[in-house]
Amino acid sequence: MPHLILVRHGQSEWNLEKRFTGWVDVDLTGQGKLEACKSGEYIKELKLNIDYFYSSFQLRAVNTLKFIQDTLRSNTKPIRAWQLNERHYGALTGLNKNEMSEKLGEDKIHEFRRSWEIKPDPLSRNNPYHPINIDAYKTIPKNKIPDTESLKDTYERVIEYYNSDIHNKLLDNKNILISAHGNSIRALCKFLFKLDNKKISLLEIPTGNPLLINLNSKQEIIECKYLDKDRAKNLLIF
Numbered sequence: 001m002p003h004l005i006l007v008r009h010g011q012s013e014w015n016l017e018k019r020f021t022g023w024v025d026v027d028l029t030g031q032g033k034l035e036a037c038k039s040g041e042y043i044k045e046l047k048l049n050i051d052y053f054y055s056s057f058q059l060r061a062v063n064t065l066k067f068i069q070d071t072l073r074s075n076t077k078p079i080r081a082w083q084l085n086e087r088h089y090g091a092l093t094g095l096n097k098n099e100m101s102e103k104l105g106e107d108k109i110h111e112f113r114r115s116w117e118i119k120p121d122p123l124s125r126n127n128p129y130h131p132i133n134i135d136a137y138k139t140i141p142k143n144k145i146p147d148t149e150s151l152k153d154t155y156e157r158v159i160e161y162y163n164s165d166i167h168n169k170l171l172d173n174k175n176i177l178i179s180a181h182g183n184s185i186r187a188l189c190k191f192l193f194k195l196d197n198k199k200i201s202l203l204e205i206p207t208g209n210p211l212l213i214n215l216n217s218k219q220e221i222i223e224c225k226y227l228d229k230d231r232a233k234n235l236l237i238f
């Protein structure tokens with residue numbers, strides 16, 4: 001019976017500052033590092049052998065995975081996939097979420113954040129926050145780098161990657177851990193739990209709280225739970 005563990009990175013510097021982050025490569029805060037170590041402890045208690053460790057290209061997910069692997073004393077080389085990156089927030093990138101709610105109204109900002117197809121205006125390629133100007137993304141083909149994304153766009157790249165690289169390993173009974181982001185994990189959950197557009201708009205993913213998904217050999221989900229139960233009340237809507 002294969003296991004899939006999804007972890008959203010620990011609190012980032014811009015989570016703390018409540019800024020739209022997307023592909024900007026910010027690191028973890030002190031609290032985020034603690035959340036990552038705690039995630040490692042919870043995963044260790046499962047006494048599972050994890051065959052593959054994945055992260056996005058982004059520092060906050062890469063470092064969360066490092067803390068987890070250190071806690072597990074695992075030397076397995078992680079696989080980094082840019083397709084697991086956070087949703088690109090376009091022209092909202094870097095702006096403060098509260099200030100933007102005051103300016104454009106809470107409903108509008110909620111629509112940008114949680115609707116399925118609506119996307120912010122594109123971010124100019126001259127903007128220093130644009131991924132083409134960020135070193136960590138140098139190896140990604142330029143024509144694959146978005147200027148803005150809806151959750152639907154994020155879903156398309158995440159699920160294409162999942163189907164081509166991860167699905168077969170689960171079929172082969174391998175245990176997999178993915179360290180990624182709020183919206184790339186929401187995309188995966190929409191696919192795995194067959195959530196409709198209404199349900200996915202209600203799904204929030206907590207930082208540093210591993211979601212354990214147990215599958216059967218046909219890849220049907222038989223159980224799913226957050227490992228930090230105290231921080232998971234009212235969270236699951238699957």
Ligand SMILES: O=C(O)[C@@H](CO)OP(=O)(O)O
Nearest residue numbers: 019020021022086113182
């Ligand atoms: O800013 C972001 O990149 C994401 C995740 O932190 O935010 P939101 O929850 O608004 O989608």
